[in-house]
Amino acid sequence: MSNKIHILALGLALVLAALCRLWAAPISAGPDVVQFWAFAKVFQIHGLDFYRYADATAAFFPFKGWGFVYPPIWLLLLGLALLAAPTSIVIHSIADKSWPASMFVRAIVDSGWLLAMKTPIIAADLAIGCLLYWAVPGSRFRKLLFASLWLFHPTSWYESAVFGQFDAIAAAFLLAAIILLERGRDRLAFLLAGLAVMTKQHTLLPIAVMAVILARQVNWRRLGSNLAILAGVVIVISIPFLLTGNFSAYAHSLFLPGQAPGYQVPLVFAFSGSGALLTYLHDVFGWETTPFLPLTIPIMLLGILAVLIFSYRRAITPAQGALAGFLVFIGLSYQVNYQYLIVYIPLALLVAARTQYRGERVLTLVLALLPAVWLWLSDVAAWFNFLNPISPQVNLIFARIGLAHHAVPDYVYVSFALVLMALYLTYIVCLFTRWHLPLQIKR
Secondary structure, three states: OOHHHHHHHHHHHHHHHHHHHHHHHHHOOOOHHHHHHHHHHHHHHHHHHHHHHOOOOOOOOOOOOOOOOOOHHHHHHHHHHHHHOOOOOEEEEOOOOOOOHHHOOEEEEOHHHHHHHHHHHHHHHHHHHHHHHHHOOOOHHHHHHHHHHHHOOHHHHHHHHHHOOOHHHHHHHHHHHHHHHHOOOHHHHHHHHHHHHOOOHHHHHHHHHHHHHHHOOOOHHHHHHHHHHHHHHHHHHHHHHHOOOOHHHHHHHHHOOOOOOOOOOOHHHOOOHHHHHHHHHHHHHOOOOHHHHHHHHHHHHHHHHHHHHHHHHOOOOHHHHHHHHHHHHHHHOOOOOHHHHHHHHHHHHHHHHHOOOHHHHHHHHHHHHHHHHHHHHOEHHHHHOOOEOOOOHHHHHHHHOOOEOOOOOHHHHHHHHHHHHHHHHHHHHHHHHOOOOOOOOOO
């Protein structure tokens, strides 16, 4: 095919991916979108003093005490979304008895807010597709194939267009940083890495591995200047929010975990293998397994340390290292949310497209595609009827394609989480024992 045809094919893929998301965005929502609206209102009222009021105690919060535990970039985007939909409003009431509303508060949410809030996430999805097309080696057909694996990935569609979680924005910054680093643009790479960290904190782990790999190839002065760029981005974005004097509130939102170690309820939303298993043993056998949950923290820290050490000692690419750094976090953490998986999926696709090892290609493709299976184990249609106005016409469509399952046994979800954990740890072990190759970053 000619170059024009390939560009046309990429453009068509981007348009179709965007349409699939824009169709679902204004008629579906998870519970986070109404809480995000309330955070945007707090930001509108209090401005840069936002973090002093980020504990979600104001009267208009649908969920009291569910605080804002993110860096400022998403907050700034929420502020822009409210400017784009200034008349949007969320009205909440007592939960009814149906699932999943029994878990949450029923609310009426403006479709303008849903579209405005989800648009930056959808844009990030499309950007990731373009980045993969740019970075994947080989023919244009191969580039389009791997870009499409992301653009039409059910998990990325679900998180951006339906549930409304913003991890794809952090994933786009992280992926761009890794690609630029491997192309010798380390200054710009660490600038984007800083933006990733200021979108979602847990991207710091793959970025730390990225820095360790760079330390093997450049002098300390060069490394230090790159880390200074990353720190500078963090400082520049943080300073306006610290000038109001809310140091403690800001630090609490950014550095303390959103939830202390505890049972993962309900298990349908538990993607930590250890957390899901310990919860299931408690639910089925009545065992008191809570004392074991905090033990996952030192185990995870040791795992992170091991990945950092081996990343320095083994010749692996920044993409491989970043993937391993994130997988050790979600593989050993006591709590993993579904949206966390969004961060590693593009990395896995990039590694799969580049590796010379057949086993690594197979495993990374499985890692990238397997998360989508969960959507056929849950009731995706419920999120089109969770908040008013509802979209009951979607139920029949989703029921026909298996996206409206009810009452799947808990052991299925636990098994799924354990399989994911086993695959994460398998990749890390095989990477450092079998699949490492030298890489020279161009200067």
